[in-house]
Each structure stands twice: as C-alpha cells, then as structure tokens.
Amino acid sequence: MKVSTPVMVPxxxxxxxxxxAGCPSRTVLDHVTSKWGVLLxxxxxxxxxxxxxxxxxxxxxxxxxxxxxxxTLEADGFVRRDAQPVIPPRVDYSLxxxxxELAALLLPLVAWVAEHAxxxxxxxxx
Amino acid sequence: MKVSTPVMVPxxxxxxxxxxAGCPSRTVLDHVTSKWGVLLxxxxxxxxxxxxxxxxxxxxxxxxxxxxxxxTLEADGFVRRDAQPVIPPRVDYSLxxxxxELAALLLPLVAWVAEHAxxxxxxxxx
DNA sequence: GTGCGTACTCTCTTTTGGGAAGCATTCCCG
DNA sequence: CGGGAATGCTTCCCAAAAGAGAGTACGCAC
Numbered sequence: 001m002k003v004s005t006p007v008m009v010p011x012x013x014x015x016x017x018x019x020x021a022g023c024p025s026r027t028v029l030d031h032v033t034s035k036w037g038v039l040l041x042x043x044x045x046x047x048x049x050x051x052x053x054x055x056x057x058x059x060x061x062x063x064x065x066x067x068x069x070x071x072t073l074e075a076d077g078f079v080r081r082d083a084q085p086v087i088p089p090r091v092d093y094s095l096x097x098x099x100x101e102l103a104a105l106l107l108p109l110v111a112w113v114a115e116h117a118x119x120x121x122x123x124x125x126x
Numbered sequence: 127m128k129v130s131t132p133v134m135v136p137x138x139x140x141x142x143x144x145x146x147a148g149c150p151s152r153t154v155l156d157h158v159t160s161k162w163g164v165l166l167x168x169x170x171x172x173x174x175x176x177x178x179x180x181x182x183x184x185x186x187x188x189x190x191x192x193x194x195x196x197x198t199l200e201a202d203g204f205v206r207r208d209a210q211p212v213i214p215p216r217v218d219y220s221l222x223x224x225x226x227e228l229a230a231l232l233l234p235l236v237a238w239v240a241e242h243a244x245x246x247x248x249x250x251x252x
Numbered sequence: 253g254t255g256c257g258t259a260c261t262c263t264c265t266t267t268t269g270g271g272a273a274g275c276a277t278t279c280c281c282g
Numbered sequence: 283c284g285g286g287a288a289t290g291c292t293t294c295c296c297a298a299a300a301g302a303g304a305g306t307a308c309g310c311a312c
Contacts, residue, residue, distance in 0.1 A: 064303090178288095
C-alpha cells in the first residue's frame, strides 16, 4: 500500500492565496484541525461514546476543553449529542453523516502521522 | 456520491485512548494541524515559493507566525529552506519528500472543507 | 442526611499570537 | 554623493485565547 497512489489531487484553483482571510473555510478548518477536534473526531469514528469515555480516550484533555470542543463540533454539524434525562446523566456523542465524511479524510492523515511521528521527532532530516 | 462510501477506514488499533498523552504523534499532529501549518503546507504543495510569496498566499498570517511556523515545519523535515546569499536576500521554501506525502493527505481534507464550509457555517444542521 | 457519580460551568492563570519597529546590505533615484 | 526602497527575518509589548481546577445540580444508595 503506502503511498502507492500519487493520484495527485487536481490541486484545485487556489487562485492566489489559499483562502480569503475571512472565508468560512478558514473557520471550519480551524475547528476540525484544532488540537482536540482532530482527536475527538477520530475517537468518535470508532463509534458513539459518552462524555467520560471521550475524556479517557482523548488523554490529557480538560473537562472545559472537552465540553467546548464538543460544542463547536456539534454546532458545525459533525457531532450529534444525545442526552438522556436519567440520573446520573447520560449523554452519548456520535458522528453525523457529515462527521463521518470528515473522519474518513482525517483517519489516513492521523495514521500517517502516527507511523512517522517517532522518526520525525528523532531524526528531523529525512 | 455523498456518503455512498462508508468504506470505514480500517480504524487501526487505537487501543484505548487515541494517543498516549506525551506521545510524539501528538506533537507532530499539533504541528501539522496548526492553523498556519496546514495553510503553508498546502500553499507549498503547489511548488517552491519564497517568503514574501507565502506571506501573500497565507492571507492574514503575521510575519512572526510565518517565521515560527516555517521553522517548525523545517525542523520536522517537511519543508526545505534554501537561502541564497544575494542582496536583497532571497529565500525559497519547498516541500521535502516527507512534506509532499503529508500534503497529499492534507489536500483532500482541505478540499472537502472548502467545498462544505459555507453550508456548515450557514446551516449547521445537515 | 451524607456521600457518590455524571455532565457541565465558572474563575483564574498561563500561553499564544498580532502589530509594529528594528536590522543588514546593496541598488536605484535624484 | 546621500536617501530611500526592497527582502527576510527578529524582538518587544500587550491583548486575546487556551487551559486547569474547583464548583454545581441532581437523585439514589446506604
């Protein structure tokens, strides 16, 4: 497998300047590529999970950032929040269709990074 | 098209917890998914460019962040810095092999975001 | 009625990032 | 012959944002 597919994306017309500065693309890109956004989307790509579970999977995230990031992802329509009014509260988070599309693009990236990370940190010069 | 391909990436063994908190993957992931890191990598995927050119393409970036981000990407071995000792100075930046691999994974993601950004910002509910 | 577990929310500290000026060097213009 | 422009950074200062940690509401078990 590997990089056997240098399909070379059409490199669409980025004109001059990747994106206009105030463009929606910038906003959304910031959300999905945020430190915790990526991690949560990848975590959720393995199936619905509840708050405390996500907290465990995304090691090191604070409760504040978890809540905040989930809220952003939900507002963007990537994540579905399903709160059951039971006590103690139970809230399940899952990817929407849109979220799954995105995760499918994110996963290869994360996989590549995971595979090369050590080499990159140790011997920057490739 | 759409979600016609729930190919579901193999979802490799993320065990429990996407990455250990202090893991190199985290570090590298943060670098490449940083706000300006993505933009610069994508910009450079269209060919070598010099400082002032990058500054223009990545609309809105400050000189400080451009210098800092390029330094990080160079340290990680994604970007090559080629300074010619002429006056006025001329410095060309380009992707290394590793940088191109990464950009190839980044482009589809950026393209998807560009395509859906407006809908996401306007009508979060999909 | 005390204490626990869950899902947040609030407050305060640390880090990040933008803006602008500075710098080195040579050529161009007046 | 002197002043200003062009280029690629670097440094300083301060506002904005990220992040940690404690606090809150809620019912149930004991």
